Amino acid sequence: MDLVDELAHVVADSGLTIAVAESLSSGALSSAIGRGEGASEWFAGGVVAYQVSSKHRALGVDADIDPCSARCAMQMADGVRATLGADLAVSITGVGGPEPEDGHAAGTVYIGISSGDAVDAELHEFDGDPAEVISQSVERALTLLVARSKAHAADG
Template sequence: MRKGDAAMADRVQALADVAKERGIRIGLAESLTCGLLASSIGKGSDAENWFAGGVVAYQTEVKESVLGLTPGTDPCSAACAEQLAAGVGALLEVDVAVSTTGVGGPDPQDGHEPGTVYLGWSTAAGEGHRRYAFDGDPERVLEQTVDAAIDLLEELVTGMPRAT
């Protein structure tokens, strides 16, 4: 077991417990993380009751046709992150949707430095994003992105009222 795996499992289980207790369904749109986030949170107990699923949309065309990204939107941007979250939220009819997008590295892409990451979210209360500048090789950037997305999910789910 890698260092931190037990702590991650505990965090995912805490997220699962709150989502189940409140009847909140979660969905994901992943670009940068290519399914790593879904793989991590899907390990929470009774995931079939609170984790609706996710869409891995790496190509821009898929982001546009499946998740409703406005053509011409910078794929490494706040606007993209918010649109992906809103798109997957509507597609999966969930209470909380989170998206990941950015540049993992090791090289810059389209004028964005490696480690530039945006997380988007969408709930009935609205949409938003967070921007990060992570360090390290591509694997480390992805690990940090998954960790930050789980933090965001915990924050969103904990702050929501029980679903009706």
């Protein structure tokens, strides 16, 4: 079973709704999730906010934030969860490369997750070209969503 199928199964059984906020991945995560069985029932949607000003306007992220930071990833996840009224939300932000940006190495990625009463972020240092960094980021975000969805369903 692939990660999207597993996510679809877990959230459909538990009644959870999912939302995503993307920067680095430019909609790749939303596209992957949208292929899930019954996604119209449990995928609230996604926001692609590439520029910091877009993150601020669409997701309520602080205007002066470092876009490649745990703080940004957490604010993005919280913002999209609140905006779309979802139970769980995940975000991806960072530097895809191929060059470093604003003092951050290419492949530096933060993935945030918000479940209402808890929000946190993970730092990842992925290798490869920009497409490979995006692919690894999407896979890790899906893995995190599956794990958090299972935990949320068990608690609920």
